[in-house]
Amino acid sequence: MKLIKSIVRPNKVDEVRDALEKLSIPGMTVTEVRGHGRQKGHTAIYRGKEYNVSLLPKVEIEVVVADAVADEVIAAIITAARTGEIGDGRVFITPVEHSYNIRTGERDI
Amino acid sequence: MNPRSGVFGRAGRVLVVLTILLVSLSGGLAAQEASAPPPAQEAEAEAQMQVVAQPAPVPEPAADEAEDEYRADYDALIEEQGQYAYAFDFFTISMVWTVIAAGLVFIMHLGFATLETGLTQSKNTVNILFKNMFIVCIGLLTYAVWGFNSHYPGDFNGFFALGSAIGDLNADGGSTFGYGGVALAMTGYGDFIFQAMFAATAATIVSGAVAERVKLLPFLIFATLLVGLAYPWIGSWHWGGGWMGGLNDGNGFKDFAGSAVVHAFGGFAALACVLLLGPRHGKYVDGQIRPIQGHNMGLAAIGVFLLWFGWYGFNGGSVLSASPGPLGLVFTTTSLAAAAGGVSAAVVSWVFLKKPDLSMGLNGILAGLVGITANADIVSAMSAIVIGLIAGVIVFASVLLLDRAKIDDPVGAISVHGACGVWGILACALFDNTGGGLTIVGQFIGVLAVGGSAFLFSLIVFGILKAAMGVRVSAEEEAEGLDYGEHGMEAYPHFQTAREM
Numbered sequence: 001m002k003l004i005k006s007i008v009r010p011n012k013v014d015e016v017r018d019a020l021e022k023l024s025i026p027g028m029t030v031t032e033v034r035g036h037g038r039q040k041g042h043t044a045i046y047r048g049k050e051y052n053v054s055l056l057p058k059v060e061i062e063v064v065v066a067d068a069v070a071d072e073v074i075a076a077i078i079t080a081a082r083t084g085e086i087g088d089g090r091v092f093i094t095p096v097e098h099s100y101n102i103r104t105g106e107r108d109i
Numbered sequence: 110m111n112p113r114s115g116v117f118g119r120a121g122r123v124l125v126v127l128t129i130l131l132v133s134l135s136g137g138l139a140a141q142e143a144s145a146p147p148p149a150q151e152a153e154a155e156a157q158m159q160v161v162a163q164p165a166p167v168p169e170p171a172a173d174e175a176e177d178e179y180r181a182d183y184d185a186l187i188e189e190q191g192q193y194a195y196a197f198d199f200f201t202i203s204m205v206w207t208v209i210a211a212g213l214v215f216i217m218h219l220g221f222a223t224l225e226t227g228l229t230q231s232k233n234t235v236n237i238l239f240k241n242m243f244i245v246c247i248g249l250l251t252y253a254v255w256g257f258n259s260h261y262p263g264d265f266n267g268f269f270a271l272g273s274a275i276g277d278l279n280a281d282g283g284s285t286f287g288y289g290g291v292a293l294a295m296t297g298y299g300d301f302i303f304q305a306m307f308a309a310t311a312a313t314i315v316s317g318a319v320a321e322r323v324k325l326l327p328f329l330i331f332a333t334l335l336v337g338l339a340y341p342w343i344g345s346w347h348w349g350g351g352w353m354g355g356l357n358d359g360n361g362f363k364d365f366a367g368s369a370v371v372h373a374f375g376g377f378a379a380l381a382c383v384l385l386l387g388p389r390h391g392k393y394v395d396g397q398i399r400p401i402q403g404h405n406m407g408l409a410a411i412g413v414f415l416l417w418f419g420w421y422g423f424n425g426g427s428v429l430s431a432s433p434g435p436l437g438l439v440f441t442t443t444s445l446a447a448a449a450g451g452v453s454a455a456v457v458s459w460v461f462l463k464k465p466d467l468s469m470g471l472n473g474i475l476a477g478l479v480g481i482t483a484n485a486d487i488v489s490a491m492s493a494i495v496i497g498l499i500a501g502v503i504v505f506a507s508v509l510l511l512d513r514a515k516i517d518d519p520v521g522a523i524s525v526h527g528a529c530g531v532w533g534i535l536a537c538a539l540f541d542n543t544g545g546g547l548t549i550v551g552q553f554i555g556v557l558a559v560g561g562s563a564f565l566f567s568l569i570v571f572g573i574l575k576a577a578m579g580v581r582v583s584a585e586e587e588a589e590g591l592d593y594g595e596h597g598m599e600a601y602p603h604f605q606t607a608r609e610m
Contacts, residue, residue, distance in 0.1 A: 045464055046400035047521075048509045 001096040001108075002070040006061045007033065008081040008089040013059050019080040020063060023073055029062045039087035058089060064096050193286035196294075200286040203294030203431040207303050213422020214306035216415055218245045218313065224412025225317040228403035228468060228520045232590025233321045234600035240316040240325070244332050248309025251337030256308055257301050260341035260349050267352040270345055275301055294430035303426055307371055310423075312336035314375025315567075317520035318383050321401075322390075322587050325595045327574040331567070335378055339566045343559055344370045353558070357551030363541070365439075366427035368483030368533030369559040376527025377560040379518070381567035385575050388517030390587055398512050401519070406467055413471040417447050420478050424485045439485045442493035443478065446485075449497025450477020450504070457505045469505055472521045476504035476529040483533035484540060492540040499536075500529045531556050 008016055013030070020028065034055040041054030065073050074091055082088055099108045187194045222241040226234050252260075259272030278297030282288060288297055295303070312332045319328060347353045347370055353362040364370055392399055403409055424443045428435045454473020459465040477497030481488075488496065507524035511517075518524065534556040538547040574580055581587075586594035593599065 045462055045466065046402050047466060047468055048458075048462055048512065049398045049400040051400050 001064050001066055001099060003094045003096045004063050004065060004070065004073060004077065005092040005094070006077050006081065006089065007035070007058050007091075008061065008077075009083065009087065010057055010059050012081045012083070012089075013061065015080040016061055016077055019076040020073070023069065023076055025063050025065060025073060027063065031060045031062075033058050033060045037087070037090065056087065064099055190285045191282070191287070196286040199291075199431065200294055203429075204296055204299050206431045206436075207295040207299040207426060207429070210422035210426025211299075211303040211306050213419045214303070214310065214426065215245075215419070217310055217419035217423065220412045220415030220417075220419055221310070221313045221317070222412070223408045223415065224471075225320060225520050227405040227407065227409030227412060228317075229320050230401065230590070231404040231601055232592055234404075234592060235596045235598045236325065236591035237316070237320055238600075239596065240328065240332070241313060243329055244313045244316060244336065245309045247329075247333050248312055248336045249305050251333060252305040252308045252341070253301070255337055256341040257304060259338075260304065260308075260344045261300075262345060262349060265345070265349070265351070267350075267354075268346070269342055270349070272341060289429070291430055291432065294432075307367060307423070308336050308340050311340050311367075311371045311375045314372070314522050314526045315379040315382055318379035318518045318522040319386055320519045321591065322581055323382075323386060324578070324580050324582050325591075327571075327578055327580045331382070331571050331574055334570055335563075335567065339378075339563060340370075340374065343374060343562050343566075346370075346558070347555070353555050356555050357545075357547050360546035360551075362555040363487070363537040363545060363547050363552065364483045364534060364555070365486050365537075366424045366482045368479055368530045369556045371530075372479045372482060372526040373530030373534070373556050373560040374563040376523050376525070376530055377564040378567040380516070380523050380527060381564045382571050382580075383516055383518060383523065385568070385571050386581055388515060389519070390584055392517050393515045403468065403519075409468060409471060413474055417474060417478065420447070420482075424482060428486065435486050441490055442481050442485045442488055445490055445493040446477040446481035446497035446500070447474050448477070449494045450474050450480065450501040453477075453498040453501030454505050455501075457502055461505075468521075469508070472504050472508065472525055473501035475525045476500035479526055479529040480533040480536060483530075484537040487537065487543045487545060488540040489542055492542070496533070496536045496540060500532055503528050503532050527560065531560065 006016065010032075017028070034057055036054055036056050039056060041052050041056060043050050044053050045051070061077075063073065070093065074093070077091055100106065101108065187197055190197055190200070193200070218241060222238055225237045225241065229237055254274045255272030257272070257275050259270050262270030277283075278301055283297030285296075286294065289295065289300070293300065312335050315332065315335065316328070341349075345351045347362050347364055356362040362369075367374075389401060392401060420443055421440060424439050425436060428439055451470050451474035454476060455465050455470035458469035462469075477500045480496045480500035480503075481493055484496070485493070504521065504524045507528040508518075508521050511523060516523070534552045535549055537545075538549045538552045541547050571580060582591060582594055
């Protein structure tokens with residue numbers, strides 16, 4: 001199994017979820033995060049004082065999938081989340097040893 | 110959110126409630142109109158007049174016993190007014206307006222609470238709300254046991270009068286038109302409660318300026334003394350009939366609803382405290398001003414709208430009767446000044462800071478309101494607009510200048526209430542269209558006396574507290590947040606389990 005951790009723009013979350021649904025990926029965990037890669041921040045202003053905002057809001061979507069479908073899922077996520085501008089985000093893959101269902105206690109492979 | 114809510118979703122429910130309110134309001138108004146008595150007739154001018162003047166020619170009492178019973182009660186009510194029965198209608202309406210206005214001024218505390226909460230960090234929210242809650246309560250209590258009689262002592266030396274607890278304010282004609290005539294058309298209790306609501310608003314101005322780093326106990330002690338002692342003392346100089354009646358070559362100081370005795374008073378007290386307190390950590394670093402953002406612009410905006418709403422009682426109620434001419438004028442000038450202040454501060458911040466700043470626009474509205482508070486009943490509608498426009502510019506400049514001078518005021522209280530309070534007082538002389546004989550010098554002396562005295566009082570009292578117990582929380586507590594340090598509470602608890610973690 002692979003843990004696919006995607007960090008995407010907040011306004012792309014719906015598209016990514018639709019793509020995952022099309023591939024019958026049933027579960028995911030979504031977190032609001034802040035960060036940046038190469039994307040520069042922007043200048044904000046509060047009561048007359050400018051300041052730099054470089055920790056930008058993003059959304060992290062985690063799914064755990066079987067090895068066999070991982071590549072397909074990754075490609076679908078990237079297509080859904082891409083805008084072509086700097087700041088589109090990243091996808092990280094890590095191996096997962098086991099996965100247990102809490103309700104049934106079953107261990108998936 | 111329930112996807113099947115359909116037409117009875119949130120919007121639909123709001124619509125239904127509004128419709129119900131509208132229908133009941135119209136029904137109530139229609140009923141009131143139907144039962145309003147005809148205009149009163151002049152009473153005969155005879156000293157020992159015993160017969161109660163009837164409001165209108167009345168039909169013979171019906172044979173129906175129920176009607177006789179109501180009739181007797183009503184006549185008794187009129188008789189309580191004694192010789193002032195002729196003014197019953199005007200008096201009653203004025204008194205109703207007064208107590209409604211008192212309630213509107215009370216709403217301003219809700220406005221202050223939400224505004225200050227919105228413009229400060231979430232880790233200090235409980236602390237801010239606690240201070241606001243305490244101040245309104247202690248303000249009312251001290252005004253009842255000391256302030257009212259110190260504020261309005263009647264005959265006194267013009268400078269200071271001891272306070273005392275209020276007695277039965279309905280006694281000795283206090284519940285009749287004779288209490289204050291047309292100029293003060295309310296009962297003694299009406300007078301008390303309206304003024305009591307004002308007192309606490311003056312002290313709460315300080316709570317915003319000292320936010321996020323002041324120690325709770327010394328602040329509460331200071332606020333109690335400020336609203337309990339200083340407010341009625343300094344207020345007696347003007348509204349209590351004190352020495353400021355001699356200003357403007359004997360024409361008297363003009364401050365219609367308290368630009369000086371409430372707003373400048375609070376603003377300059379705040380300035381003294383802020384100077385003694387010092388800025389928040391991390392605000393002024395390496396010669397740079399660092400923004401420390403408020404955590405909820407929604408609450409801030411709600412707060413300002415509530416303050417504007419309450420200001421209709423603050424200024425409107427200061428007409429001190431239901432006199433239609435001044436009442437309509439004051440509502441108009443108050444509204445126009447608020448609007449002008451909001452627009453000018455927003456535009457100026459847009460031009461000078463490249464982007465329109467919401468918090469500046471909100472402060473601008475308040476600036477306009479403070480600016481018109483001194484003169485709402487003596488200026489024209491167009492003058493009110495000008496006064497508001499200038500107030501918006503003043504508050505913008507003041508916020509920036511204070512920051513440059515390293516005077517940290519998280520909510521802009523000193524700029525809104527201090528700077529624009531002074532402007533409102535001077536604007537009296539500049540825009541008075543009633544020929545009241547006001548001079549810039551006279552007005553300036555008055556506001557200098559009020560603001561300066563508030564400043565000195567605060568410097569001394571807060572200074573003593575600083576020496577005795579310290580007025581600032583530790584750096585660690587400031588970093589962690591006063592909610593946890595002072596109150597052991599969080600305003601926004603995050604992960605919570607039923608059991609203690």
